[in-house]
Amino acid sequence: xxxxxxxxxxxxxxxxxxxxxxxxxxxxxxxxxxxxxxxxxxxxxxxxxxxxxxxxxxxxxxxxxxxxxxxxxxxxxxxxxxxxxxxxxxxxxxxxxxxxxxxxxxxxxxxxxxxxxxxxxxxxxxxxxxxxxxxxxxxxxxxxxxxxxxxxxxxxxxxxxxxxxxxxxxxxxxxxxxxxxxxxxxxxxxxxxxxxxxxxxxxxxxxxxxxxxxxxxxxxxxxxxxxxxxxxxxxxx
Amino acid sequence: xxxxxxxxxxxxxxxxxxxxxxxxxxxxxxxxxxxxxxxxxxxxxxxxxxxxxxxxxxxxxxxxxxxxxxxxxxxxxxxxxxxxxxxxxxxxxxxxxxxxxxxxxxxxxxxxxxxxxxxxxxxxxxxxxxxxxxxxxxxxxxx
Numbered sequence: 018x019x020x021x022x023x024x025x026x027x028x029x030x031x032x033x034x035x036x037x038x039x040x041x042x043x044x045x046x047x048x049x050x051x052x053x054x055x056x057x058x059x060x061x062x063x064x065x066x067x068x069x070x071x072x073x074x075x076x077x078x079x080x081x082x083x084x085x086x087x088x089x090x091x092x093x094x095x096x097x098x099x100x101x102x103x104x105x106x107x108x109x110x111x112x113x114x115x116x117x118x119x120x121x122x123x124x125x126x127x128x129x130x131x132x133x134x135x136x137x138x139x140x141x142x143x144x145x146x147x148x149x150x151x152x153x154x155x156x157x158x159x160x161x162x163x164x165x166x167x168x169x170x171x172x173x174x175x176x177x178x179x180x181x182x183x184x185x186x187x188x189x190x191x192x193x194x195x196x197x198x199x200x201x202x203x204x205x206x207x208x209x210x211x212x213x214x215x216x217x218x219x220x221x222x223x224x225x226x227x228x229x230x231x232x233x234x235x236x237x238x239x240x241x242x243x244x245x246x247x248x249x250x251x252x253x254x
Numbered sequence: 255x256x257x258x259x260x261x262x263x264x265x266x267x268x269x270x271x272x273x274x275x276x277x278x279x280x281x282x283x284x285x286x287x288x289x290x291x292x293x294x295x296x297x298x299x300x301x302x303x304x305x306x307x308x309x310x311x312x313x314x315x316x317x318x319x320x321x322x323x324x325x326x327x328x329x330x331x332x333x334x335x336x337x338x339x340x341x342x343x344x345x346x347x348x349x350x351x352x353x354x355x356x357x358x359x360x361x362x363x364x365x366x367x368x369x370x371x372x373x374x375x376x377x378x379x380x381x382x383x384x385x386x387x388x389x390x391x392x393x394x395x396x397x
Contacts, residue, residue: 207278222286222294229301230274237281244288 025052032058040067041091042076045083064090066110070126074103081113088114093121104128111136119144125152129162137173148184149174155190160216167191175231178204190214190243196227206232210239219244273301281307287314292324292334299338307344308335314351325349326358328367345370345377358383 027035032055036044041064048055064087068077077100084091094116098107105128112135122140127133140146151170153163167189174185176199185206192215209232213224220242229235279302290312299305312325324330326349335342360381370377 219288221289221291222284222298225298226274226301229276229279229298233274233276233278235276235279237283238279239283241285242288 025055029054029058033062036062040065040095041084041087042067042072042080045080046076049083060087060090062090063092065093065095066091067095068097068100068106068110070097070100072097072100074101077103077106077109081110084110084114089117091116092118093123094119095123097126098124098128098131099126105131107136108132111139115139116144119146121148122146123150123152127151127153127163127166129159129166131166133166133169134173137169141173141177141179145181146179147181149182150184150186151189152186153189163189164191167193168195171195175228176202178202178206178232180205182206184208186210186239188212192220193224193228196224196231199227199231202231203234204232205234207234207236208238209235212241212243214243214245216245270297273297276302277304279305281305283309285311285313289314289321290325291321292330296334296338299334302339304341305339306341308339308342309344309346311346311348312350313348316352322349322351326363326366328363328365328370331367332369 024032036048036058039047044059044064048059050056066080066084068080094110096107096110098105100106103109107124107127108131116139119140122144140149153166156163167187168191170187170189171191171193172195174182175187175193175196178185182204183206185208187210190212192213193211209228211228213220222242224242225238225240228238282299282302282305299308331345331347335345358381360383363381364379367379371379
């Protein structure tokens with residue numbers, strides 16, 4: 018008779034460690050069971066919510082249903098706003114749940130139609146957020162909406178920085194004009210990554226100076242300066 | 255003294271006597287894909303007096319000759335860095351651009367960076383020049 022070890026035979030500590038490698042959707046999908054020991058472990062561990070572009074609407078609803086009982090365990094969110102068969106995922110998640118222990122938040126591929134004001138208010142007022150990243154690929158189609166998103170992030174996060182926030186990465190193509198006339202605010206940011214982008218002009222490195230005025234506790238800064246000026250030189254032989 | 259930098263439609267001005275100082279800033283990674291004015295860079299570096307690591311990447315298509323000469327001169331970099339960020343221990347620089355049949359004097363450029371090579375034993379510099387690949391094939395096929 019083979020003597021094999023089942024997953025359920027592992028002690029709690031090992032299971033906790035294993036579960037820490039899985040994100041919330043996979044965890045609930047695989048381990049929701051009548052087994053009360055595993056259920057009680059699931060009620061205590063830290064959760065990482067990861068919604069990739071391949072997540073389906075069904076999976077999203079399944080996850081959301083489980084999050085009703087577990088949203089206070091979520092410490093990190095990594096969410097793609099436009100998934101396989103649903104858009105406005107971020108709005109949906111934050112509309113259904115509070116995340117009172119959220120530390121890290123990554124939003125990517127923002128849907129141009131998403132309304133994110135309430136999401137940002139929630140992040141600022143109801144979470145001890147430590148790290149916030151926006152990853153938005155360059156897109157010529159929805160430039161106005163992307164710009165209005167970037168303006169919102171700039172106003173709510175760069176200018177009215179929550180005191181717990183230390184790390185901000187905004188990979189979004191924008192030129193941050195609202196930063197220029199700001200008087201000094203001291204924030205607690207220690208890491209900042211920005212792209213300064215203006216379509217038909219040459220931005221100067223001087224755009225950095227207001228940033229340094231506002232975020233005077235920075236330890237590391239990563240800046241990209243780009244424009245898409247049309248090429249003027251054409252005398253190629 | 256006011257310096258005005260035109261960046262249509264924004265007009266930005268830097269008051270050189272009132273630059274912010276971020277004394278905690280240790281690492282600065284800068285990627286520029288448009289023009290680069292070394293004087294503005296000096297003002298920005300002046301804001302980070304305790305900088306330890308600076309990475310500068312500059313990639314453009316076509317550039318005005320005088321600007322690129324300033325950036326390719328190692329002596330300018332030496333002056334810039336020693337006067338504004340004297341505690342620097344790591345300096346990475348990468349410059350790529352296209353020119354029109356203008357050959358660069360690689361030896362002159364290398365010589366200007368000699369101060370870095372002599373002062374820091376771990377410093378290396380490489381210059382690559384690539385001619386238009388299509389033209390190269392054309393030349394070859396004429397034989």
